[in-house]
Amino acid sequence: MDPIQHILNQIPIRHDLASQLMFLGVFQGFFLGTLILIRAKKTTAIAFLGWTLLFQSLVFLDTYLCYTGLIKYLIQFNDSTEAFVLTIAPAFYFFLYAAIKRKSPALKQLWPHLILPCVYLLSQIPFYTAPIQVKLNAYLGAYYENIQTAQVPESFDYGYHWLKDRFDWLILISFLSYIILGFQLVWHERRRIRKIPHQANLNKYIFTRNALVLLGTLFIIIFMVLYRYDDDSGDHYIGILQTFIAFSTSYVVLMESRFFEKSWFADKYETFASSTVSFEKIETFLHDTDYFLSQGTSLKNLAQKLETNANSISQAINKNTGLNFNDYLNKKRIGVVKERLISMDFSHLTVEAIGNSVGFKSKSAFYTSFKKHVGMSPSQFIKQKKQ
Secondary structure (H helix, E strand, O other), X not given: OOHHHHHHHHOOOOOOHHHHHHHHHHHHHHHHHHHHHHHOOOOOHHHHHHHHHHHHHHHHHHHHXXXXXXXXXXXXXXXXXXXXXXXXXXXXXXXXXXXXXXXXXXXXXXXXXXXXXHHHHHHOHHHHOOOHHHHHHHHHHHXXXXXXXXXXXXXXXXXXXXXXXXXXXXXXXXHHHHHHHHHHHHHHHHHHHHHOHHHOXXXXXXXXXXXHHHHHHHHHHHHHHHHXXXXXXXXXXXXXXXXXXXXXXXXXXXXXXHHHOOOOOOOOOOOOOOOOOOHHHHHHHHHXXXXXXXXXXXXXXXXXXXXXXXXXXXXXXXXXXOOOHHHHHHHXXXXXXXXXXXXXXXXOOOHHHHHHHOOOOOHHHHHHHHHHHHOOOHHHHHHHHHO
């Protein structure tokens, strides 16, 4: 029997809960990433999210094959995705950048971030073109040290190992660097929202912030696995986390999808969500509960409370008032503010405090909305009423 085949036959095939979870994550990651890239424009934020998912899925497909032992049927491709590991964090950073900055990064901004993965890719060409014995031994050294290794020609040069032996450090440095850069983006966006809240897209900010937290969690898990295991035998823990990332991303994309509200499958005004809601029901709920005075009020949350969908609420409000949801909400708040500004029961509060008491999160948002709906500043309104 061929010596190589004899060694390959000794590699066991294992399928357990970890392998099944990894398979689901890889499949879902490829599916969602491909779907996103088909639908998204090339350099938008969602496109970079699609590339991130594809890179992750490709890397953890390799992990899945190695963990289960199926790599023995494709041993020539062992460790062939290492360079893609170094593209995950940059792709994720540009997703954050495009989402927060609301513009696509220029080519001159993109290419420097590809230097590290490209340098690593070029340094490993000797390994990629190496005899199959070299790749087989690399796999055995990472997973099955008890199996006898294959004989490698004495003339083979292992010079590529200098960078390969430092690959774990390159991963950690890459992820940590882009987490720091991502944190700066999110922090600056948070400060911008505080200054001009009326121009802020809170949902986008919250999503990017939570995505950065998830990347930080991935970094911590990677660090713990690399610290605990000297070889690749702990990589399946990272693969399981990737499954969580793939399905949680799918959940967010699905929940935010317009398919449930404006589907091609539905007739006009027909939706897959709950039944439509009347404007009277919205008005009654808001006044009976004073829900509109809460800072946590949102269209999505209101839809849940009324057991309907956000699109139905928007249509009802716009049809009956000509306003969008935010303007409708703020107009009601300003109506309460006008009463409280001239009421003795609230004379102990400052103007800003009264604004906060009806749901405005900042002074600037309150003053902007008051002037828009009343035509003057709060102080001018008070002065007018005292005359």
